[in-house]
Amino acid sequence: MSENILPPLLEFDVIYYFRMDTPDDSSGPAGEIKNKNILKVEVKDMSKSKEEGHAFIIDTGKKIFHLNTEHRFDLEKWVEAVEISMQTSKERLLSITGTCKNISPIVTLYDTNEDIIR
Numbered sequence: 001m002s003e004n005i006l007p008p009l010l011e012f013d014v015i016y017y018f019r020m021d022t023p024d025d026s027s028g029p030a031g032e033i034k035n036k037n038i039l040k041v042e043v044k045d046m047s048k049s050k051e052e053g054h055a056f057i058i059d060t061g062k063k064i065f066h067l068n069t070e071h072r073f074d075l076e077k078w079v080e081a082v083e084i085s086m087q088t089s090k091e092r093l094l095s096i097t098g099t100c101k102n103i104s105p106i107v108t109l110y111d112t113n114e115d116i117i118r
Contacts, residue, residue, distance in 0.1 A: 013089040017065065033058060033065060035089035041082050043075065058082065
């Protein structure tokens with residue numbers, strides 16, 4: 001996938017996060033997390049939490065991000081996607097040629113098939 005397919009002002013290897021005040025809030029991103037800076041992704045133990053649903057934590061060393069979802073399935077998809085993205089971002093950063101060796105087949109499929117992306 002080439003960067004010209006991305007909407008303006010979006011970059012590869014970046015997670016954009018939003019703060020939604022209402023369900024129809026269409027404001028822009030509140031900030032970004034560069035995947036190469038992520039040190040750890042951890043599923044939060046919600047058994048003693050006052051919050052409902054499921055949560056995971058992204059630790060960049062400088063900031064900790066707490067992300068919530070209603071469903072366990074969504075949590076698992078997010079954690080897997082962030083971990084794969086961390087790996088590819090770091091591989092690209094450390095590679096002499098700028099390529100990645102260990103890219104998940106599902107990521108490869110979505111990155112190379114523009115019809116699926118659209």
